Amino acid sequence: MSSSTPDVTAPADEVGPPPVRALPPGLAAFLVFFSSGAVLVLETVALRLVGPYVGVTLQVTSAVIGVALAAIAYGTWAGGWLADRRDPRPLLAPALLISAIATAVTLPIVRYAGEVLRGGAVSAVMLLTVLAVFVPAMLLSAVTPLVVKLQLADLRQTGQVVGKLSGIGTLGGITATLATGFVLVAALTSTTIVLATAVALAVVGVGLWVYLRRQDGVGRLPGPARTRATLAVLGLVGAGLTTVAPNPCDIETAYHCASVETDPDRASGRTLLLNSAQHSYVDLADPTHLEYAYTQWFGAVADVSAPAGARRDALHLGGGGFTVPRYLTATRPGTDNLVFEIDGGLVDLSREQLGLRTGPQLRAEVGDARILLGEEPSASRDLVFGDAFGHLVVPWHLATREMAAEIRRVLRPGGIYVQNVIDYAPLRFVRSELATVGAEFPHVALVAPPAALAGEWGSNFVLVASAQPLPLPALRARLDQLPERVSLLAGAELAEFVGDALVLTDDYAPVDQLLGAA
Structure with missing residues (x-):
């Protein structure tokens, strides 16, 4: 073994x-x-x-x-x-x-x-x-x-x-x-x-x-x-x-993919596209030409805000192609246009391809509009134009009640705030923005196409607000001179449209979720 x-x-x-x-x-x-x-x-x-x-x-x-x-x-x-x-x-x-x-x-x-x-x-x-x-x-x-x-x-x-x-x-x-x-x-x-x-x-x-x-x-x-x-x-x-x-870009800025196209029907016309969306239209030969309907509404408010030709102190939140500042400079000589534009590359592009000429009457400051607005003196402006967008959306911090309060602080007692927004049916964002602006300004009106108000398609909407009564009859008459029919809502009619819409605040401003279809 x-x-x-x-x-x-x-x-x-x-x-x-x-x-x-x-x-x-x-x-x-x-x-x-x-x-x-x-x-x-x-x-x-x-x-x-x-x-x-x-x-x-x-x-x-x-x-x-x-x-x-x-x-x-x-x-x-x-x-x-x-x-x-x-x-x-x-x-x-x-x-x-x-x-x-x-x-x-x-x-x-x-x-x-x-x-x-x-x-x-x-x-x-x-x-x-x-x-x-x-x-x-x-x-x-x-x-x-x-x-x-x-x-x-x-x-x-x-x-x-x-x-x-x-x-x-x-x-x-x-x-x-x-x-x-x-x-x-x-x-x-x-x-x-x-x-x-x-x-x-x-x-x-x-x-x-x-x-x-x-x-x-x-x-x-x-x-x-x-x-x-x-x-x-x-x-x-x-x-x-x-x-x-x-x-899709002619130039990439810090914030945008930008390109400029020549209008085939107007040799001096230029369209600025940001991220492939039409953003601004400029006529190099005629600064008084306002191509887009909402810029015509902006121009109408500016036209009735003071006697013809009277200078204004205007602040622009968002520059884009600088269409409205150029319009004011041409129609109201001596007007002080201060433009807050977050994208310095866009300012350079406007100078190079869109005929922008800055100077004493048209100044551009590069920076966030909310931050720069806080540095402005109180009661220093007759007009404030809000036209800042991130693609098709108003940046949320520019759409809150706190922002509206800052704008009212900067405006003179009879000054007017004009804001461009884009919305689609069921129009939740424009209603909320009206409620938000109305929480700070006692007098508010809305300019918009009738079909857009009925929810038939998306559109630009222009909010008009002031601490004092707005010149609504003069504005209605001026809007009637435009090529396209447009509605002007105010008072009880506007209140019915707004309903119980959410007031946006710095603490809660779901702008992207409100924009567009439910």
Whole structure:
């Protein structure tokens, strides 16, 4: 009878994955910082990519953030799943290189798809946002769990490693967000930012591949040479298509994708488009020409606010093409027009292509209208024109009761506030804005097309308000001289229209939700 030593070798299916070599701490930190930062660059610039086609509204902003977070979630999960099944080292370089390719092809995909999906429908917003950010953000988000897996050599330090790399990734995202929002968007076009990001990803990916290959020979890109060549060609084609893809911008400012078109029916006419929506019309040869109906209503209020030719002190919240300031300068010589325009690039564009000439009688200050208004002296203006928009929406902080109170403070006792809003059936926003302005001004009127008041289509609506009785008979007579029939509501008729509409405040102003169909 013989004895033998028991076999204590574990079964083959119980043997864990072979140990992997950790990356140098500095390289691991860089990869997490860089990949997380690239995700936030793409998220920030995605709003600029989709804005010209679906607008820049709260819903669009929410869609970009939501899709980016979904991509981060899926990418992190997928990266962790792969890290537990394969050696992460040979996966890192391909993840960066494929991310570079996906980033490069984003521009032509969004621009061609945007022409098809143009409009503000929820489905169009979501689909275009997914095309703009999801794939490259998901691929880049897989890098962090791959790196974390490599660095977990000592289970006693798991919390320290995960916490440190998670913090570094967060810092990368914060840095990229601030740098993109404060520096890159102001200095570079969206095309340049996206392509530069793709190039940076490719450079880092190739550099990492070379480094790992020299270190341990596992850094080769997976797959046959034909696959690798196909991916490289795809990236180059994507970057090349960007040069021929339709670009809706003549110029990108810090806030807008802007273009200027010549009116085919009027040689001196120019239309300013912001994010592909008509914003202003200027006649270079005739500053008294008011093309759009709402500017004609603005002009009518200005015409009856004082005797013909009398100078006024006017404040304009929003410049755009500077149509109304030019009109006042031409019809009331000596008028002091002060324009608050948040977009300095738009002021420059108006000077270069729309005939704007600033000087003592027409001054432009770049900044947020709410902030600049607070610096204005009390009882210093005869007229205040509100015509500031983010795409088709009045910025919420310019639509509240507190804002109306500031406007009343700046107006002289007999001064008039004129505000342009856009709304669609069931007209919840214009009713709320009337209630809001009416909470501060005792005398309010509304100018609008009869069909729009009946909810048949969306339109511009012009609110007129004052601390003293408005010159309604003179305004009615002046409006009757315009080419299109228009309604003027005031008194009991206006009160019935407003009903129990919500008064908007700084604490609660759901402007985007009120605008449009229920």
